[in-house]
Amino acid sequence: MDNPDQYRPLSPEELAERLSTVPAIAGRIGSDPAGWQVKEVGDGNLNLVFIVRGPKGSVIVKQALPYVRLVGDSWPLPLYRAFYENHALVRQARRDPGAVPEVYHFDETQALIVMEFLSPHKILRRKLIDGETVGGLGGFLGRFCARTAFRGSELSMKSADKKADVGLFSGNVEIPAITEALVFTDPYYGAEMNHHTEGLDPVVSGLRSDARLKARVQRLLMKFASNTETMVHGDLHSGSIMSTSDESKVIDPEFVQYGPMGFDLGMLVANFLMAYFSQPAHRYPSELAGYQDWLLSVIDEVFTEFEAEFRRLWETERTGMLYPAALFEDQGQSSADACAALLAEIRTDAHGFCGIEMHRRTLSLAHNADFEDIEDTVLKRRLEARNLEMGAELVRTSETLGSTERLLDLARRFNAKDIL
Amino acid sequence: MDNPDQYRPLSPEELAERLSTVPAIAGRIGSDPAGWQVKEVGDGNLNLVFIVRGPKGSVIVKQALPYVRLVGDSWPLPLYRAFYENHALVRQARRDPGAVPEVYHFDETQALIVMEFLSPHKILRRKLIDGETVGGLGGFLGRFCARTAFRGSELSMKSADKKADVGLFSGNVEIPAITEALVFTDPYYGAEMNHHTEGLDPVVSGLRSDARLKARVQRLLMKFASNTETMVHGDLHSGSIMSTSDESKVIDPEFVQYGPMGFDLGMLVANFLMAYFSQPAHRYPSELAGYQDWLLSVIDEVFTEFEAEFRRLWETERTGMLYPAALFEDQGQSSADACAALLAEIRTDAHGFCGIEMHRRTLSLAHNADFEDIEDTVLKRRLEARNLEMGAELVRTSETLGSTERLLDLARRFNAKDIL
Incomplete structure (x- = not known):
């Protein structure tokens, strides 16, 4: 028999046996594992996911796999990402209480996190495809981005603590490398694992032949890889959010790293824009305009609440070394303009990251269901073309676009455009 | 008696005894320490510096002290900075061969580096005060900045290696903290350790009351502290350069950290500008214009050679993940515009850092001899005023200044200006 302390992907039985010895879990779901139901429900690519139900309650268990499932075990991925995910969840819970599932137990050897079971929450992407609305969604997400960006930076943290944390997270190399390749580089040339919808070629080659666009994307890659402004979630798309009709939580921060403050914001908005552009395939005409308007209102709320928070x-809470009160308020001077200038730069970065995310989800390895679920290829490529061209416009004009209003106008314009 | 393996500031005798057991040193200066002369020559603030002369040759030994000498032992400084300095010297030697003193031996416990004795080199700052010229100076320094910036970044390095290095250097917290406070923050309010020349108050309060200027400075502090583009020297002023009449070396990288590509370049140019503005106090009128012209020509060479290299x-050598050939050259497209755009951003940052360095050397704790050696207080404050106001202009206009020609014109304009 294997050493029980050695990592291996656990069966439901082995999992129950291991967890029954952890008081924090037994206390939460009941102490006799004979009364538990354990079910593997993962449909992701990187992890096993178990629901463990007992007489007193339920927990969710996520165990990292040593490879990317999507491509078999040919693409190994380090188990230590569970270590970083746990650290991320703990920090996010402190910075935005209630925004992420509570962690009950972390087992480093098994790369296993036991956490709060969210019910009746559903993955937000699915809800958006199904045309459901979520109350307070944009406000929640805007606040989450603002709180984690601000409280994870040297605007708030002691420099020594922040630098120690940068050192800790710098051990995470392989996970950022996925983003660096799949998001920032592969979409812009004929990379091996790319694929895109038939008939989309004219639009795709338009992007790939635009050297100026690619230079801007690479400059943003450089920012992503060489910028430690704050701890970012790193993969904040609508598949990393779970919602009921009026409550949301952010999950799965295994792509956590230090990065630019505008990164999560940009990825997030991109996913609402992709939901928006894909809607004509998912809604009856009578519902379409109303639901699309709601999606744009969520984006508006995200930005509004991000900046307000x-x-x-x-x-x-400006207690860090950056923009200290000694230079402004203590001298009777306002720092509001300094804050506004920083917010404008964050928005510029976010626009750029947003455009790139819109590209990679249509061209690179990991497409999203918003478009993938569309069976009519002609419709699919027409909607994807709008999405791709708006993405390019965002990368090209990120510095001058400015207000949310202009962003939403742009979305409406591309939504009405017949490209292919 | 103390444990000989425990750190303590060494006497010349103790040093000789320790080094005599190191073959790499005995082979270089002679194996019998009885034939050595050991002399402590340090006049710095942070280290003991010994020259060890033997029958076969000489070496220099730098031992870190656990405090800043300037302010007694009230300001402790970690000994581990010698560890980072050694790592920096090794990397710089690889990235720009011959540009830094060769390291012969490193003793981590004693925080002690044995290295090449540079002779007849003199500290460049002294040469500039004395009105001496150095052949090839600007070209050498421009290439040093370009090579270390490029080869220490993900334009060149493998991402995994670069990220491991960021992790290694993130342990260095106290040294960057000195720069963060003394350079970026203290000059702009009445910080405890500040001092400035009598009569300079009107100019100083002009700076300190400019909230917009201070916001730009803090934005650059944020870049300095949250940007890991490349490994920077961190303290590249004219006291960190040693020269003969036609050869130069860069020394003392104990302020090494990962930072923005424009940082060293900006600090360096600031020190030539301060030499320039201080010259009227050091030269006979007949020599003044010629020597000031030479100083500006060095700045011109620095930028020209930086960008060419x-x-x-x-x-x-673009072998890193950033701006890969797959996106440009392999598709028959030039990446020259992308390079030019990046260089323009580096220059913008450099202008900003340059202006800040000009401020802190006149207002904060560590002034430089260019101005401090001026006995005539009225002349001193007039020259310092020019320096301070040009610094402010640089911070304010860094983004639009553009060419070296405009930078040098600005210097000439402020050099002719009667401010106080």
């Missing part, structure tokens, strides 16, 4: 934290 | 490396 960031400003609030700037005024009340 | 960076472009050359871009074309021949």
Whole structure:
């Protein structure tokens, strides 16, 4: 028999046996594992996911796999990402209480995290495809981005603590490398694992022949890889959010790293824009405009609440070494303009990251269901073409676009455009 | 008696005894320490510096002290900075062979580096005060900045290696903290350790009351502290350069850290500008214009050679993940514009860092001899005022200044200006 302390992907039985010895779990779901139901429900690519139900309650268990499932075991991935995910969840819970599932137990050897079972939450991407609305969604996400961006930076943290944390997370190399390749580089040339919808070629080659666009994308890659402004979630798309009709949680921060403050914001908005552009394939005409308007209103709320919350934290929690009160308020001077200038730069970065995310989800390895679920190829490529061209426009004009209003106008314009 | 393996500041006798057991040193200066002369020559603030002369040759030994000498032992500084300095010297030697003193031996416990004795080199700052010229100076320094910037970044390095290095250097917290406070923050309010020349108050309060200027400085602090583009020297002023009449070396990288590509370049140019503005106090009128012209020509050479060398490396050594050939050259497209755009951003950052360095050397704790050696207080403050106001102009206009020609014109304009 294997050493029980050695990593291996666990069966439901082995999992129950291991967890029954952890008091924090037994106390939460009941102490006799004979009364538990354990079910593997993972449909992801990187992890096993178990629901463990007992007489007193339920927990979710996520165990990292040593490879990417999508491509078999040909693409090994380090188990230590569970270590970083656990660290991320703990920090996010502190920075935005209630925004992420509570962690009950972490087993480093088994790369296994036991956490709060979210019910009746559903993956947000599925809800958006199904045309469901979620109350307070944009506000929640805007606040989450603002709180984690601000409170994970040297605007708030002691420099020594932040630098120690940068050192800790710098051990995570392989996971950022996935983003660096799949998101920032592969979409812009004929990379091996790319695929895109038939008939989309004219639009795709338009992007790939635009050297200026690619230079901007690479400059953003450089920012992503060489910038430690704050701890970012790293993969904040609508598949990393779970919602009921009026409550949401952010999950799966295994792509956590230090990065630019605008990164999560940009990825997030891209996913709402992709939901928006894909809607004509998922809604009856009578529902379409109303639901698309709601999606745009979520984006508006995200930006509005991000900036309002960031400003609030700037005024009340600016305890780090950056922009110290000694230089502004203590001298009777406002720092509001300094905050506004920083927010404008964050928005510029976010626009760029947003455009890139819109590209990679249509061209690179990991497409999203918003478009993949569309069976009518002609419709699919027409909607994807709008999405790709708006993405390019965002990368090209990120510095001058400015307001949310202009962003949403752009979306409406591309939504009405017949490209292919 | 103390444990000989425990750190303590060494006497010349103790040093000789320790080094005599190191073959690499005995082979270089002679194996019998009885024939050595050991002399402590340090006049710095942070280290003991010994010259060890033997029958076969000489070496220099630098031992870190656990405090800043300037302010007694009230300001402790970690000994591990010698560890980072050694790592920096090794990397710089690889990236720009011959540019830094060769390291012969490193003793981590004693925080002690044995290295090449540079002779007849003198500290460049002293030469500039004395009105001496150095052949090839700007070209050497421009190439040093370009090679270390490029070869220490993900334009060249494998991402995994670069990220491991970021992790290694992230342990260095106290040294960057000195720069963060003394350079970026203290000059802009009445910090405890500040001092400035009598009569300079009107100019100083002009700076300190400019909230927009301070916001730009803090944005650059954020870049300095949260940007890991490349490994920077961190303290590249004219006291960190030793020269003969036609050869130069860069020394003392104990402020090494990962930072923005434009940082060393900006600090360096600031020190030539301070030499320039201080010259009227050091030269006879007949020599003044000629020597000031030479100083500006060095700045011109620094930028010209920095950009030429960076472009050359871009074309021949772009082996990292950033701006890969797959996106440009392999598709028959030039990446020259992408390189030019990046160089323009580096220059913008450099202008900003340059202006800040000009401020802190006149207002914060560590002033430089260029101005400090001026006995005539009225002249001193007039020259310092020019320096301070040009620094402010640089911070304010860094993004639009553009060419070296405009930078040098600005210097000439402020050099002719009667401010106080």
